[in-house]
Amino acid sequence: MxxxxxxxxxxxxxxxxxxxxxxxxxxxxxxxxxxxxxxxxxxxxxxxxxxxxxxxxxxxxxxxxxxxxxxEAVFLLNGDVCGEFALKEMLDFHRSLPNNKLITIMATEATRNQSSNYGCIVEDKDTHEVLHYVEKPQTFISSTINCGVYLFKT
The missing domain is CATH 3.40.50 (Rossmann fold)
Known part of the structure; x- marks a missing residue:
C-alpha cells in the first residue's frame, strides 16, 4: 500500500x-x-x-x-488511504487560492451512513473554506468526508 x-x-x-x-x-x-x-x-x-x-x-x-x-508546499498522505489521487489538480487548486490559505484538504462525498466512519467536513460552498470539522462524529454532520490527503503551504 x-x-x-x-x-x-x-x-x-x-x-x-x-x-x-x-x-x-x-x-x-x-x-x-x-x-x-x-x-x-x-x-x-x-x-x-x-x-x-x-x-x-x-x-x-x-x-x-x-x-x-x-x-513551496508539502503533501501529507495518511498511510492507510488507497485510490487514484488527483495530486496535480490538488496542487493547482491550492496554488489558485489567496496567499493566506495554509492548507487544502482532499474531500469526497459519502453516504449519510458511511460518513460517520470518517472525518466530516462542513464547507462554505462558495469559498470551499472549512467551517466545521468532526472526526468520526456520533451524529450526522455532513456527507463530505476527509480523504486523508492534505497539502500544506510552508
Missing part, C-alpha cells in the same frame, strides 16, 4: 522528495526505500519516531527536517 502512495507523489511535477514517517525500525524499510528510489527516480527518506506520535505528532516532531530546502 505504501508504494501506491510513493507512486502517486512521484508523478507530481516538481516533487523533489518523499518522506515516510513512522515508528517502525529503519531496517524494516531500507530495501523498500532503495527500490522506490530506483523505480521512481526520486529521493525517499524514512524518519523514525521514538514512539508512535500519530499524524500531527510526527509532523510536528520532524517539522524542521520536513522543511529542509524550503519547499
Amino acid at each position: 505504501v508504494e501506491h502512495l510513493v507512486k502517486a507523489c512521484a508523478l507530481v511535477d516538481g516533487m523533489k522528495e518523499i518522506i515516510l514517517i513512522g515508528f517502525y525500525q529503519i531496517h524494516m524499510f531500507s530495501a523498500f526505500i532503495d527500490s522506490m528510489v530506483r523505480k521512481y527516480n526520486i529521493s525517499v527518506r524514512y524518519l523514525q519516531e521514538y514512539t508512535s506520535l500519530g499524524t500531527a505528532g510526527g509532523i510536528y516532531h520532524f517539522r524542521d527536517q520536513i522543511r529542509v530546502g524550503d519547499p
Whole structure:
C-alpha cells in the first residue's frame, strides 16, 4: 500500500522528495526505500519516531527536517488511504487560492451512513473554506468526508 502512495507523489511535477514517517525500525524499510528510489527516480527518506506520535505528532516532531530546502508546499498522505489521487489538480487548486490559505484538504462525498466512519467536513460552498470539522462524529454532520490527503503551504 505504501508504494501506491510513493507512486502517486512521484508523478507530481516538481516533487523533489518523499518522506515516510513512522515508528517502525529503519531496517524494516531500507530495501523498500532503495527500490522506490530506483523505480521512481526520486529521493525517499524514512524518519523514525521514538514512539508512535500519530499524524500531527510526527509532523510536528520532524517539522524542521520536513522543511529542509524550503519547499513551496508539502503533501501529507495518511498511510492507510488507497485510490487514484488527483495530486496535480490538488496542487493547482491550492496554488489558485489567496496567499493566506495554509492548507487544502482532499474531500469526497459519502453516504449519510458511511460518513460517520470518517472525518466530516462542513464547507462554505462558495469559498470551499472549512467551517466545521468532526472526526468520526456520533451524529450526522455532513456527507463530505476527509480523504486523508492534505497539502500544506510552508
